[in-house]
Amino acid sequence: MLANYGFYLIFLCFVCSFYGFVSAIMAAFWRHRRLYNSSKMAMTVTCLSAVSASALLIYAFYQRDYSIAYVAKNSSNDLPPIFTLTAFWSSLEGSHTLWTSLLTIVGAVAVWTGNKDNEHIMPYVAGSIHAVLAWMFYLAITHSDPFVLNLPAPTNGRGMNELLQNIYMAIHPPMLFIGYTTLAVPFAYSIAALVYGDITEGWLKTTRRWTLVSFCFLTAAITLGGRWAYVELGWAGYWAWDPVENSSFMPWLLATALLHCLLVQEKLGHLKRLSLVLGIGAFFMCYVGTFLTRSGVVSSVHSFAESPIGPNYLIYLAGLVLISSAIYAFRAPSILPADTEKVWGVSKESALVVTQFLLLSFAAIIFIGTMFPIVSEAITGQRISVQAPYFNMFAPWVGLGVILGIAVGNLMRYQSDKIPYGKKIILGAIVFAIPVTCFLIYMGDVMSTKKTSSLIAQLVGLYLASWAIGCLFGDLYVKLRDVNFKYGLFFSRSQGYFGGWVAHIGMMIAIIGFLGNYRGMEERVTVHAGENFSFYGYRFEFAKEGIQLRQEHNATLYTAPLKIFRERDGVMIEDAHPAQSKYPTKDQVFNEIAITGNIWHDIYVVLVDFDKIDGKRVTFQININPTVRFVWGAVMMMVLGGLIALFDKFRGNRSRDVVAGAWEVSA
């Protein structure tokens, strides 16, 4: 029964969004307000019924209604409540439903909060979102219907993917999807501005807000995904440059580039068309990513033809590119370059262009790296792999550019080739960076790096990153001095700048954290029960009793109790329990990793194998992962920076000075 209602709701969504698309286009064509209102209503109805469909599916999960194939496939009777909820998006059909539901919510919010300044383009905005929705609901009906029946209903489900039974995987997908779907709004506004033929007054403010929301969610989501890989997969890293990670990273790069582009547009009125292209491109990249991951084209060109969803995505992507570029080709000339007297100069605007170049070329490199195996196989017939070493070859150079760009670019001013107090700040930062680098080298034990090239990369990277932090602080000081250290005034007036400042500091700390990867250490140790061994200044003591059995929810854990002591003073820092877990529904064994340590390095312990007969002999893999926690902290700073910037009341307002009132400060 439930399944039927669910399917009806999704079908209703498709009909409504299709109607909404047609009515929005006609409303725009005839300038018919009531027709547009009708389209708006269609969006609302779509939203409500999509959310109801999702709610029905969640309800089915809690009812353990195995007559629905999706529920039977992805849950089982012994699944804990929290994972019963997250099982909803643990597989293809459910995640598609989640994505579409979120997109309807975003669409409804975007349509109902439409600024009066954007009145003229709203029908196009609604039309674009409706078009995307209609396609996604079409796909839901034809290829990924979560409400397919499975009769007679089995008494127990097949169980949720064990790897996804993790709190990070509970939060990561919804956040990533919010990040993706909020990019639909900049996309819709870009298309709308092109079709309408002008950038309206409120365009920039709205686009900036939604891009920032997306930036925050994407940043957090990508990191949560990395954290999940780190704590769950057991290969001691958080970023493998695999196609799925890459495809979530590319929209982030484009969205970040868009943010910087909007900044130039706001200050000078230049780069309008680039903003439009980036707005469309960022959203396009979200679907490229989904296409790559869902069609299976990544593993082989041949598996592409086997999945029915692949060709559909390809048609959609091709359609998106064709329509967008056709609209751009015909309408871009009507977007006038700059309606200001502002002339381009070698100043902050140029620095921002360099920033965009770096972000975009990094996205291009990742795109090439991800697509190259497919292209190569299609053209030469030879299969090749493009994995981490390839990307790691280019990433440091982009990172170098980012550091220099952030350090110098932030000091520059718009429309002026002079940097106020430039020499003082840059030289001051050069001096400031010396003790900071020494501190980082000493605390992070950098000199223990074995390979000379890695050591040099770290020393240079650490020095430059601390230098950039010095420059950023110098710039903040100068800006504060400009307002006589009236902090309240500074914050209310430059909230956007301050948000960016926090995010940039976060980026630098993240780079310091990434550099830790150059000096990671790894050791495999086989011990008998009761023995102990030393590694990297720690003493590890494997318990006398050997492997122990424990039951946790639906999993059986084979735990190897391992006490970790600091050798220096003999203090026990952790009673670690690395384990292997076995789930009733599957034959495989999964790793439960023990992670401890301090801010300078994580001690990462994996139970690789143990003697199955008496459990007295085990192999551990111990990884020392330096400065991983820097990365987690830094990303939180970046999200925080994005949030601070998001609530800047005045940013993006053309009439900022009027709104803000007279803010001239007497010296």
Place this chain on the structure above:
Amino acid sequence: MRLSARLLVSSIAVLEFGYFSPRLMAQMPEPSPKAPQAATETPAPSQDKGVKGLLGTEDNSPAFRDVAKELRCPTCTGLSVLESDASFSVQIKDQVHEQMKLGKSKEDIVKYFVERYGPWILREPPKEGFNLLAWAVPIGLLVLGPILIWLLIWRRRVQFNVHGVRSTEALVHEMQERLQAMKEKNG
């Protein structure tokens, strides 16, 4: 039972695939034509050693790591055999150990694997033929991009210096005004 601690773990390392696509397992790349042959050639004792290998510490040698991190895990996405304990990876690691015992250098061992499995086993595309493109394009982008930007800005600055602090629009406007004035003057 053959214990495959991280077997599945790393093979689904595509992680989000987990929720993106349950088909992933089916999409595991079929081994290249030479691979099955390689698999059958692997003698049974070696298989046993593979399992024992997990209970040994011979993987710690730096020379071994140097080789193993260049070879991809055939059943995972994005990991080297060094980082993976999938059964296929363990087999490859055993083969690396065997080759190293024969006293072969790193280059020879890598070549041995490329001959068996094709260039697919390497983690980055070989720098030859069509695959050069994968290297040339990013390098070209990173090198030529800044030059291009610099040229564009430089061109703008030249215009800027010649004409003073006036934009193109302002200039056009000014010229039109002058033209208008001339027209009025002339008649």
